[in-house]
Amino acid sequence: DGGITQSPKYLFRKEGQNVTLSCEQNLNHDAMYWYRQDPGQGLRLIYYSQIVNDFQKGDIAEGYSVSREKKESFPLTVTSAQKNPTAFYLCASSTNTNEQFFGPGTRLTVL
């Protein structure tokens, strides 16, 4: 089955801790994205990558970091510099016509 997987489904972080969210796709898409979703707000773009070994900051990149060493994988690290990380995190990839497809999401909670 082709698709996007995210893990874990739920993640708990202590204050001052870095955590990494996994995103893998087997759709052979070049572009991948990380979004953050908060209640009552639209999706906000954190980082995106159009090709392996290249990525750009989105609208709210502060406190986050990414890597794109493989086409299939685009992990997101939430660092201790992110002061309000509790949110639902969504990973997506897109076709050449920019039709975006999403993973099931990771809910991060700060304890």
Added chain:
Amino acid sequence: KQEVTQIPAALSVPEGENLVLNCSFTDSAIYNLQWFRQDPGKGLTSLLLIQSSQREQTSGRLNASLDKSSGRSTLYIAASQPGDSATYLCAVRPLGAGNNRKLIWGLGTSLAVNP
């Protein structure tokens, strides 16, 4: 600056009704527009993608139209069912944004179809 608005924010209808969800955008210079569905606590599911050169797209009971000149798209759902209950989001890809493929998102319409 491109802005996307979805009205109403919430909608409740009885089962079987045909309904229309609205999406408005402020700049007609778009590459495409995409409609998504999101169930509570889940990721987004792509429903329909309309390229700027197209006027509508259909998939099953769903029909999406695009009128760039008026900055509007509508998602028509025929014979609504309780399983259609979800939040529906639209997003546009602006022209002139280079090749960054960034989307501008609406806040969504929360739909409840009552049995």
